[in-house]
Amino acid sequence: MKLMLTYLKRYKGYVFLNFLCVFGFIIIELGLPTLLAMMIDDGVAQNDFGVVQKYGLWMIGIVAIGLLGLILLSYFGSKITTGIVRDMRDDMVEKVQEYSHAEFDKLGVPSLVTRTTNDAFQVMQFLQMFLRMGMMTPLMFISSLVMIVRTSPSLAWSVLIAVPILLLGVVVVGGKSEPLSDEQQKNLDSINLNLRENLTGLRVIRAFVNEKFQESRFNKVNTAYTNISKKLFKLMALAQPGFSIIFNLIFVAVIWFGAVQINAGDLQVGNLVAFVEYMFHALFSFMMFAGLFMMYPRAAISAGRIQEVLEQEPSIHEEDGVTETETHGYVEFENVTFAYPGNTEEPIIRDVSFKAAPGETVAFIGSTGSGKSTLIQLIPRFYDVSRGRVLVDGVDVRDYRLSALRKKIGFIPQKALLFTGTIAENIRYGKHDATKDELDTASEIAQASEFIQLKPEKFEEHLSEGGSNMSGGQKQRLSIARAVVKRPDVYIFDDSFSALDYQTDAKLRARLKRETGNSTVLIVAQRVGTIMDADKILVLNEGVVVAEGTHKELLKTSDVYYDIAASQLSKEELA
Template identity: 55%
Template sequence: MRFIWQYLRHYKKEIALIILGTLGFVAVTLGLPTLLAEMIDKAILPQNTSLLWRYAAWMLALSILGLLGRTLTTYMASRTVNDMTMQIRNDTYTKMQQLSHHEFQEFGVPSLTTRITTDAFMILQFTEMMLRQGTAAPLMILISIFMIWKTSPSLGLFVLPVAPIIFLFVMLIARITLPISERQQRNLDKINRILRESITGLRVLRAFNREPFQHGRFQEVNAAYRKTTSQLFKLMAITPAVFSLLLNIVIIVILWFGAGYIQQGNLQVGTLVAFIEYVFHALYSLTLFANIFMMYPRATVSAKRLQEVLDVPISVQNPDQPVTETQEIGSLEFRDVDFAYPDASEPVLRNISFKTRPGETTAFIGSTGSGKSTIVKLIPRFYDVTKGQILVDGVDVRDYDLKTLRSKIGFTPQKALLFTGDISENLRYGKFDATEADMDRATDISQAREFIERLDTKYRTEIAEGGTNLSGGQRQRLSIARSIIKGREIYIFDDSFSALDYKTDAAVRQSLREETKDASTIIVAQRVGTIMHADQIIVLDKGEIAAQGTHQELLRTSDIYYEIASSQLSKEELALE
């Protein structure tokens, strides 16, 4: 409830209108039986036609008033809950955008997807029920009990034992529901995870004929989800049946003893009818209130999961007094940098030190797992260093405003991720106001222009999710164009040429030299041919700098580099070097 209230408190006017509409609806609902009792006793039984029409007119007027009150409550509750849920999703999405890679790994993408969709929807359902029924039901119960006691205290004694029975039953159901709801949401997370893996890894599954295995995994978790959901539905189905049974028993008892009171002259027919209506409204409202308690454990689980996302501490944050401007432009320096992932026992980088100035290219090469990609992820603060400093333009990256820091960097990731939309929209991720001339220049440099011109709709060509309607090389070239479309001080290419053929690779690098002549360029590569003309090449081995120098120097001084180069270059090419 605390989670929901922190959002609902911003809708005080709407809640006031909901309460106003509820009061009108309750007054009308419980006023009608009173008028009905008087109509039966004073107009129908005495056959007073004129008085009968008068009562009918009053009841019609009250019904219209009740309809207006109910409509106001329903409309304001729906509007408030939808606005509130939208804000919850906005806040959760905003927080997700601030999470570092480590926090994403802790939650998992499928779980975050479930929280922002299914859990938020569960909060919507519960809050709407609480505003519509949770405000009306208590009033209806209290006023109905008062009218029951006022109408016939002796008959009211037969209703009294039912309330604690219903209360205890509801508390028992709520206690059983809570752990089942938690299991249900965890199973839904697993379904989303397996579904995501099955879709993104479909080609791998088909290549190894593992569709039956993956189908079995999905069936297993889907069956577990069905089991927990079935348990919840059974509990939800039992409750109305029990309440209906209790209500029918109470009404039968009231009719039995009420008929005797009428024969004795202690009760009128109209009063008995009104009494039964009051009992019905009291017990039915108690049933509605019980439904809220039935949903409460499920809403609690969802609220807890959303609160976990909103409360998780951000490991990469803006400083209190961030730097937004610098005098130096385009320099980068690592000073004795160590880095260990938050859940790792050993650092993956140790004592990394180097410096690059505007116009220079620094390249990293090494075996798989040597830490090449980790180094470049530290520059835009995807993670923070464990020890040492990374200086951009002479300022520690931890002292920068994050937007300022990242606006200095043109980052081309290892995986060329493209977003759903057309080519121009993807290029404008790099520069929001990019003109067609800007796109022409960037795609010329990245060698993407030649395949774009062959497309019927050019820059308006739609890109499928993840860019699956393009080849790997085309995606990589568009990714490079996106990172260079706006002038940056530092360019990072994280193994961004691996899908290009040698001819295109050479053409892209030749074009980039002119584009990046006033900027620092960082290249991570597996191919020696991609980095052999860099100003300095850093050879990494097990997270440490094993050698550093130019291509020619490293061939003479580094066994690791020579081994890599000899595996890729011919003896003639090595001799020429």
């Protein structure tokens, strides 16, 4: 509830107007039975049509005012709840942008999607009920009880006896629904995870003819969600008729004992009618409040999951630090050791040291799992080192303002990721104010100009989600153009040429060599042909640099490098 109250404070004005509408509605609702009783006793019983007409007009006026109050109540409630769920989602997205990779690994993308969508919706549904019923029902219930006791103390006992029984039922149902709601939301996370895997891996699933297997996996998590939902909904469904039975028994008791008192002359007909109306309002208010109370555990679980996202402190975050340096493009590793957060096994990187200066191309090669990609992810500080230091322009990356550090770096990831939008918008992701000439230059350097010009809309060609309407090579070239247009001090290519044919690869690297003469270029590669011309090659094996030198030097001095090269090059090229 703390999270919801925090957001409600942002809309204090609307909450106050909402309360006024609630208070006015209660006065009107309780005023109608009083006027009805006076109409019956003073008008109908006395055959005075004038009195009946007068009270009737008053009641019509009150009903009109009450209708206006209900409309305003719905308006203010909707205004508040839609604003709150918008703010929650904005805050979560903003917070997630601050996360380091460690926090993403901890919470998981499917869970973050569920929390931003479904959990926020659950909170909105509860707040809508709370603003309409949460304020109204307690006031209505208390006011109705006061009017019940005032109208007929002798009948009030039948209502007051039922209240503890109803309260006990509400508490029991609420207690049982909380763990069920928690499990339901976790199962929804599993559904999102499974569905995401199915959709993103559709080609692989079809290639291995595993559609039935995936359907079986999804059916398993979907059935688990269905079963827990059935338990929750059955619990809620059983509560409703249980409360209705108690209400009906109370009505029967009131009518029975009321009729006895009317027959004895101790109670007027109008007062009994008013009593029944007050009792209806009291019990109906209680039922609405009970429904709200039973909704609360589910909303509280969702609010807790949202709060976990908002309160999760990123291990790497933006803070004041170095923003400017005298030099540009120098990278140095000093005895760097790294293990993933929470990993109790051996470090991924151990005691790595090297230097790279502007104008140099430094390459990293090694077997799969040797730590190449992990190593270069320490430079833009996606993770922090466990021991040692990573220096950029002589400054420890941990001492930089994070945005200033990453502005120095053009990072091209191993998996080329494009965003929904035009080709121009994707390239400008590296530099938002890039001119048309800069787009042309960047695409020409990345060897993307040819296929862009063949597109009907050229730079305005629309890309599907993830760039799915582009080939792997085209996506890689656009990713490279996105980094080139930024003109960074340090280029990091994380196996970014793997989808290119050898000819395009050679052309692109030759053009990059001319363009990046004043920048430092770091390349992770699997193909020896991609890094043969590098000024320095570091050979990694199980997280350790086992050799360092040029291509020709390593062929003579490193068995690991020679084995990799021999598997890819001809005997003439190895000579």
